[in-house]
Amino acid sequence: MLNQPAPETIAAHSVHAIDEQTGAIAPPLHMATSYARDKDYLLKVPQSYLRYGNATVTHAERVLAALDGGPDAAVFSSGMSAVVTLLDTVPHGAHVVAPSVMYYGTRDWLQRLERLGRVKLTLFDQADPSALALAVRPGVTNLVWIETPANPTWDLIDIRSAADTAHSAGAVLAVDGTCSSPAVTRPLEHGADYVFHSVTKYLNGHSDVLGGALIPRVDDERWQEVHTLRNMTGCILAPFDCWLLIRGIRTLFVRLRAASASAMQIAHHFENHPQLQRVLYPGLKSHPGHHIAQRQMDGFGAMMSICVRGGLLETGRVVRALRVFLPATSLGGVESLAEHRIIVEGPTSSVPDNLIRLSIGIEAVADLIADLEQALAQA
Numbered sequence: 001m002l003n004q005p006a007p008e009t010i011a012a013h014s015v016h017a018i019d020e021q022t023g024a025i026a027p028p029l030h031m032a033t034s035y036a037r038d039k040d041y042l043l044k045v046p047q048s049y050l051r052y053g054n055a056t057v058t059h060a061e062r063v064l065a066a067l068d069g070g071p072d073a074a075v076f077s078s079g080m081s082a083v084v085t086l087l088d089t090v091p092h093g094a095h096v097v098a099p100s101v102m103y104y105g106t107r108d109w110l111q112r113l114e115r116l117g118r119v120k121l122t123l124f125d126q127a128d129p130s131a132l133a134l135a136v137r138p139g140v141t142n143l144v145w146i147e148t149p150a151n152p153t154w155d156l157i158d159i160r161s162a163a164d165t166a167h168s169a170g171a172v173l174a175v176d177g178t179c180s181s182p183a184v185t186r187p188l189e190h191g192a193d194y195v196f197h198s199v200t201k202y203l204n205g206h207s208d209v210l211g212g213a214l215i216p217r218v219d220d221e222r223w224q225e226v227h228t229l230r231n232m233t234g235c236i237l238a239p240f241d242c243w244l245l246i247r248g249i250r251t252l253f254v255r256l257r258a259a260s261a262s263a264m265q266i267a268h269h270f271e272n273h274p275q276l277q278r279v280l281y282p283g284l285k286s287h288p289g290h291h292i293a294q295r296q297m298d299g300f301g302a303m304m305s306i307c308v309r310g311g312l313l314e315t316g317r318v319v320r321a322l323r324v325f326l327p328a329t330s331l332g333g334v335e336s337l338a339e340h341r342i343i344v345e346g347p348t349s350s351v352p353d354n355l356i357r358l359s360i361g362i363e364a365v366a367d368l369i370a371d372l373e374q375a376l377a378q379a
Contacts, residue, residue, distance in 0.1 A: 079198030082212030094142035099126035147176035156289025163191030201332030259302035321375035331359035
């Protein structure tokens with residue numbers, strides 16, 4: 001008897017390989033926004049209107065839930081709409097804990113909620129293993145949000161330890177898994193209560209879908225509130241985008257493994273480069289969080305950063321000299337991207353002036369190494 005399929009099989013088959021009605025091996029696309037009732041005025045499907053979902057939306061959610069090991073999933077029209085929805089379940093005035101270095105959109109939104117008096121916020125040093133425990137307030141903290149690896153310094157937070165800390169304080173733990181995806185890290189298996197993904201990134205993988213997703217560890221009252229908020233606000237992912245997401249997920253593991261192998265080669269090649277101050281990549285033994293990455297990651301992912309010897313001016317010269325790496329934001333696509341991160345994040349950024357974030361794609365690794373070498377030589 002066949003055991004539970006491996007995540008690679010779940011992804012490749014998009015949960016169900018064959019459409020039951022037609023026998024098609026590619027998932028069908030349902031675009032309808034409204035659904036007729038039968039002669040008894042009963043619905044044939046659970047949803048009556050697209051704001052509550054449809055068959056294609058449900059299919060995408062079933063794939064995501066299966067990959068992350070949760071009982072359910074909810075897809076959103078953007079990553080930030082998923083973040084905002086989960087944060088909207090935090091009671092007014094409650095305490096939230098989050099890392100100092102993380103995706104700047106989430107940090108900026110949390111700080112906005114703090115300015116409005118909506119939440120009390122404590123930011124902790126994600127590079128300090130003891131900082132999270134000192135930041136939570138037993139009986140007061142409602143939500144702990146972490147991102148691991150942390151974008152764009154790639155510091156590692158031990159998910160199991162963070163979950164224990166949050167739960168002992170009476171809080172829930174949410175993990176941003178965007179930069180690793182369930183092909184590399186499955187936070188629910190390590191005790192997290194929620195995992196968040198910007199599906200725009202690795203899950204879709206082709207830079208042509210904007211979306212977000214949340215997956216819970218348990219289907220409880222708070223999770224039902226997430227569904228209620230999404231239904232009321234209408235921030236659901238459109239069916240065609242869900243279809244593209246499913247298509248992207250089918251190649252997730254092969255894409256990410258190829259990109260991760262290239263990232264490892266690039267990291268080793270440039271680790272002691274004379275024109276670099278340092279290379280930030282969890283796969284390097286010199287990385288301070290390498291032992292955590294070994295424990296909770298399946299591989300080390302395809303995201304890395306390099307810190308140029310010099311400051312803003314010299315780093316800008318390097319990114320402008322690149323020819324294979326594209327000078328664009330986002331990450332997780334098949335094309336390699338380079339981003340002078342502080343320019344993108346703006347004046348509130350805590351990122352060093354000399355940091356370039358690299359999203360490694362699936363090009364020939366020799367071309368990527370040569371491109372970085374010539375850009376550093378020109379600068």
